[in-house]
Amino acid sequence: MSTTTAVVRKNTYYDSVSLMSVSTKANALDGVEQAFTAMGTEMNKGVLENLGLLTEELRAAESGDLMIVLVAEDGADTGALLSGVEDLLTRKAPASAAGGEVTYRTIASAAAGIEGANLAVIAVNGAYAAREARKALESGLHVMMFSDNVTVEDEIALKNLAHSKGLFMMGPDCGTAIVNNVALCFGNKVRPGSIGVVAASGTGSQEVSVRVHALGGGISQLIGTGGRDLSERVGGIMMVDGIRALAADPATDVIVLVSKPPAPSVEKKVLAEVAAAGKPVVVWFIDGSEEAVTAAGGHFASGSLQAARTAVGLAGLAPAAAGEFDAEAAAAQVAARLADGQKYVRGLFCGGTLCDETMYAVRDAGLDVWSNIQKDPAFRLPAGSASRGHTFLDFGDDDFTNGRPHPMIDPALRIERIVEEAKDPEVAALVLDFVLGFGSHEDPVGTTLPAIEEALRLARDAGRHLEIVAYVLGTDLDTPSVAAQSDALRAAGVTVTLSSTETGQFARAIAKKAQA
């Protein structure tokens, strides 16, 4: 003997898709023989009456009422079934119930309480970050994880979980992304456009986005992967998912990849995606090689500027004709003012990739370069060591930050070093970067200018010309704007370069001439 029981919701309308899902779930409830969901119209009630299923409650239903009819198996707990159906129909308590904005304590409750929440930015202590990211993914949110000090095992587990759900797991240690023209964490205000970026490098991707903007192009999406994504162990899970998402995105016409050269097995995987993307893909593997990229049908870029120019060209925009920077001529003018013994270039950087790009430019001229992020251990300088020869320091590297805020937020350490380097009679030039945009210090140039002036004064008093070269990464839309920051530098006697690539060319030319 089965029994009929029903829920009638007065004047209730559900999306047809949710209505079907209620119907499907009701059919799957334990103890339900069959469930039927329909509006309480005369005709529908007539059908139920013919089947002998029209209860008094259903008879009273009207056209605007939703009927859920359950035929329960013999012995089923109809009370439990009804509450099961009620649960299916119950909507969340309105988040506005308390008036004012609701503050949530956990990711799960925020994800459940905020209609349309779709991405979590996680910047908690690394010890807790993996746990929070897992909760976010389980709640159906994409994740951008700014936190670092997350184990590689956790990273792999999180990325696999995200992949299985079709979600993004950007990071750990992911500093930059632009989603729907909104910059997350560290990012610049750039024009929306048709160029999509997937990047394992934060400042590298910032530089590409800023150069694309300066060339008249725009960014559709910028997906960060975190620095370890392309390692052998992680296997490029996020890079691959990012390429696929941009390949499927109708608003993206050209894809740019930014990364240090991947592990060989991962490079193969990534290049297979490049070949399959169905859209032009520009690949800037910093200090990487060309053949494999070209063989996969990708467009190889040897530097950030070339990556941006190629992408803008492929997007069908004629890049604004820029006069080529004559680094050699500019360096010759500098060299003429140097005293004997001023032989070396010292680069003090906030942006890791900016440091890389300049350092490799100098190294490629056949010169020895020392750095805290040198790949060759023989030329590695630990944090705290004095500079030697041509030295390029990334103040954003963990060795330097060591618990302190990133130099893009807190430039104090670098400020001290500027003055210190100026005292060294072997130094011909200092190369600095300033990163503008969301997340960064509100006036990085202003806070560094006193140190620059002090450095210039020290050199002048010692009878030397100290060349200070600075690159300001930012756009005309950033606050402060790139023009305002550059003007302040020029007024102090600093030579301002116009891209990271150009900065490298200039540093190389100076280094060659000074050491010659």
Added chain:
Amino acid sequence: MEDHGDTVTVPVLSGDARLLDLLEPLRGKGSVHSVFARVVNLLTPDGTLIALAARGSGDAPRTLTADVSDWSAYHLSAGLGVTFATGNVSVDGRRLRLATVGARAWRPAAPSLAAPPPGVVAAAADALDRICRAHGPLGGMLGAAPGAGPMERAVVDALHAGRTTLLDAVRDGGAAPVRLGVLALLGLGPGLTPAGDDFLTGLALVAALPGSRLAALRPPLREVLAAHGRRTTALSLATLHEAAEGRVRSELLALVALLATGDPGAALHASVRKVLAIGHSSGGDTLSGLVAGLHLEEELRGSL
């Protein structure tokens, strides 16, 4: 919730031209009728049901398409007051105002059935029927799903019986039997717009096309809607009223226009899929009404 002052003005991107004309002089208080993620239905001061759709929803009768991705940010709920004023519609107590200024006017134009030579309409109907049967949803006009319970089977049987009654009545041409046939389907079946109504929508559209031999269906259909509107949901009733005037959603009109060219070719498949994507099963049930109407059209032509 209090009005916090900084009201968001959302532009209406496009709208049913007739609705825009109706709204132009309209002043007064209406209300929110029902709220879905991407569509919100309103009652105007004179009780007409109109829809606000999120962008990308496609034009439809009595519908304004606004520049929002969905409505969730506005915390709308049924019963809220709505103020209709010059050039805008705002929801009381919510920071939402819709500005109709600059909205593109959508004017649904039904293609004529007079032009296609004999046999073309039938061929189109057959092609449509095949695609519909291959991809359409079960549980309504297209038959019961495998393993369906007795309730679903009973509804499907009743839909089938109603369809036969109505089509026979249209063939015979008497107003009274047509009224009974319409009543046999109105409000019948699963879904927010019951499947029987979707079928009627498809059939009514054919009847409303210029040059249709089914024109005699429309007066009794209108009479039934006027006299027995309470037998179905408000949404369904509004859709049927419009369909009887040849006014249906843009996807459906595009499909009919394609069929009327006499040579839909490869484009037919994509066009049908767009209609099938309407609602959960509404698209398929509407198509089955369209197919039935086109077959009848050919039959009735033959008898002339």
Added chain:
Amino acid sequence: MTTEHTEPTPAAALFGGELSVVNVGLAMFDADLRAQDARVSTLDWTPPGGGNADAARALDALERADIAARIDAANAEAVERILAARPLLVGFGRALDVVPGMTPTTILHAGPPIAWADMNGPMKGAVTGALVFEGLAKDLDEAAEVAASGRITFKPCHEADSVGSMAGVTSASMYVHIVRNETHGNTAFTNLSEQMAKILRMGANDRSVIDRLVWMRDVFGPMLKEAVEFTGPIDLRLLLSQALHMGDECHNRNGAGTLLLFQALAPGLLRSSFTIEQKKEVFDFVASSDYFSGPTWMAMAKAALDAADGVENSTIVTTMARNGVEFGIRVAGLPGRWFTGPAQQVIGPMFAGYRPEDSGLDIGDSAITETYGFGGFAMSAAPAIVALVGGTVAEAMGYTRDMGEITTAQNSNVTIPALDFQGIPTGIDVRKVVDTGILPVINTAIAHKEAGIGMIGAGITHPPAEAFTKAAAALADALA
């Protein structure tokens, strides 16, 4: 007309939709996102277990997928039992006659187990008063000797199917409520309200207190007993839900609940065999304080929560109780075990003439109300009380919402109109308390730290986090 379309992939939905960010950890990102007109909600985030490493380890163990699945299923069952419980007031009787394990020399007290020597001033005062009332000592001095002699059995109310307000002291000849859970068949007991004056449960024990206890034993209790025999069982969950709709939270505010309960009892009281004078005394006594129904709701909650006791693998809290020295909790999946930490100060406005340093520590079994989901958890149902406990209406709404984060279900039988008839938050989950760092909020009275003075204020307190981290560790040991 327009209807719905099918779902895109999560990535396409992100790109095609409106970005809405949940920001965890760095507030500066909140400002940056707002500056870009993006939707953002920044969490009030604390590390799990308040940064306690043991707690985090226990939580990790309990979150292993297989264990979590077992716990979730068990918790669903435990909460289902709590929600399904239908406690009825079926009668009143002498503790000796009705409470299991009661003897003439048993004294029940509030909170987790405690020895005579460790009891605080008010509880000692109540114990000695009860011994005099029972005739086990001729005066308070002798009562103290008797209490210390080892001849008295001290036992937590909770271990005798009972709950006790404030000191919770219950002795053999006191009349108690008998509340039967119709659904599961278990029974709970609690003492009668002594109303608001110098009373035993606050540690007062002079002649007037003893005289009132005698009258309650001889007139008030027996008349209530007869009344329920006339009225038949009274559905307490129904009355509770009505009382919440009328602005009570049924822990510190009981005006509506008392009217409803009295309305149900009055016909029976009138038909009882007592004299008109005695009936007038009883009516006057009930009218003298809104607190009359306070203990009744406690027994109601106790009857429902005991139904979940012993559900294997469950991390649902079934008891929160304080003895004035320690705060103890019990968990469904670890029956019979107390997890304790120090009782806390109650923060709130004091009556004129008293200062915070006069207040005793948190005491009583009344936190059973919060364990069920009313009291502090239902503060949003009782905006009128916020002044009494020193808060704002917005805070009251916030309390209920926060409690939603550490509970398992909403009780659709008992709802809150101001929250759109959301059910009260029910089924405190030890895991969620440790994970979120949100402690249950308890509305309670403040007793003077000295015996015999009584209530000097009301306010809000929380259990010590330690009780929950200990429970989490024990659960991890038992389940992982």
